[in-house]
Amino acid sequence: MAEPKQPGFDLRSTYLHLADAGDALQIEVKPTFWQELMSDEPAGADIRRVKRVDGWLVTRFHMAEDTPRWEMHPAGDEILYLLSGAIDVVLQDEGGERVVALRAGTACTVPQGVWHRMIVHEPGDFLAITFGKGTQHRAV
Incomplete structure (x- = not known):
């Protein structure tokens, strides 16, 4: 087997921006x-790109406590994949609030324009793939 020429990277310290043009910027x-x-x-030029170039931001987070605010992505959906732990995603739309119970190995899609927040039942890590252009926040 060939020796690796470059090391892999950790999504907790290096995010990816997947541009619609096809490239992936670390x-x-x-x-x-x-x-x-x-x-x-x-x-930073890399952060200016995330704000101005259409694409998806891929991140990994550790969640140990509930999110302190609501979040909404007006330009696209968000995919949340729970790697470990137990976290509820609370979605708030015209029909009221609904809860998606995520447990290790499960995922959900947060639809474009839907306010959401997370409640932690067991600390864990999740992978987020977000079309986040124009993301908004508000107090819980």
Whole structure:
């Protein structure tokens, strides 16, 4: 077997932006990543690309507590895949609130334009694939 020429990467510290044009940009996650992404003028070229180029952001998170705010993606769906733990995804739409119970190895789709948040029953990791252009937040 051939020796690997480059190491793999960890999706907790390196996110991927999958552009509609077909390329996958690796983005080093710095402490200011989310603050820059939500700002009007992010400093980093990679974060400016995420804001301005249509595509999907692939991330991995560890969840130890409930999310402190609602989130909504007006431009596209979000896929959440729970790798470990037990987390409920609360979806809020015209019909009211509904809960999707995620357990290790299960996934759900958060539809475009639907407010959502997460309630942690058992800390765990999840993979998020988000068409996040224009993402909005509001208090719980």
